[in-house]
Amino acid sequence: MAIENPRFIxxxxxxIRRLQRQLSRKQKGSNNRNKHVLKLQKEYMNLxxxxxxxxxxxxxxxxxxYDTIVIEDLNVQGMMQNHHIAKSLSDVSFYSFKQKLLYKAEKYGKNIIExxxxxxxxxICSRCGNIKHDLxxxxxxxxxxxxxxTIDRDHNASKNIRKIGLIKVGSVRSELTPVEIATSGLYGIYPYRQMSVVEAGSSDALAER
Incomplete structure (x- = not known):
């Protein structure tokens, strides 16, 4: 299920921009400026x-x-350095949503995996486990x-998040033993990952598949 970002900002x-422009033209200390400050504050409060x-x-x-919810720990601070997506990330406010989700999960007795x-x-390809390094x-x-x-980027990531989360807590059985999983990266999570042509650098692997 995909939830569209309503983009409140x-x-x-x-x-807000109109009020800010008007505010910049008001004389400091005047009643009109104080009124515009209150209007601007009201808009931010509405947001x-x-x-x-x-x-x-x-x-x-x-x-x-859902009884079990898997989430990803995102490096939001680092992502905010990208000015192309900074405003959208600020609009989403991942931390606030995460806190609400944690509270609701505890309230209703549900499991959260991060x-x-x-x-x-x-x-990672959610079907075969190949890593697309140039994404x-x-x-x-x-x-x-x-x-x-061929799949929507976010949909592909959500499938991987679910799979990795459930395997890490043992809710889903992988094809390898826990020791093998711990020493083999993601090979135990994706059954065809060892056939990755990109990583192996061999065209023979594709022929074998």
Whole structure:
């Protein structure tokens, strides 16, 4: 299930920009400036209330529907350095949503599994396990050069997050023993990962498949 980002900032930023321009032209200490400050504060408060209401409804719906929820620990601070996506990330506010989800999961007695930020969920093919090293942030569609899977980037990542999370806690059985999994990276998670043409650098592997 995909939940569209309502992009709250875009809905109110036009009004906020207008008020900010008007505020910059007001004389400091004047009644008109004080009135505009209050109007601007009200817009920011509306934005906060809209976001809180949305997160509350979504986190409640997820916690009620699923017994086990797998999330990914994202390096949001590092991602914010990219000015192309900084505003969108700020709009989403991952930390606030995560806190609400944790609270709702505890309230309804559900399990939360969190995978590490260094698990390459976006670059792994959710079907065969091949790693696409040249995947760029602008690539919204994931195309695997090995098995031919074509899928939405975020949908592909969500499949990997679920699979990695469930295997890490032992809810899903992998093809290898725990010792083998611990010493073989992701080979125990993806049954065809050892056939990766990109990583092995061999065309014979594809022929064997």
């Amino acid at each position: 875009k809905k109110v930023e036009k009004r 906060k209330d809209m976001r809180e209401d949305f997160y509350d409804k979504v986190s409640t719906a997820i916690a009620k529907q 995978i590490g930020r260094f698990d390459p969920s976006s670059k 760029k942030l602008s690539d919204r569609i994931y195309h695997c050069d090995v098995c031919g899977l």
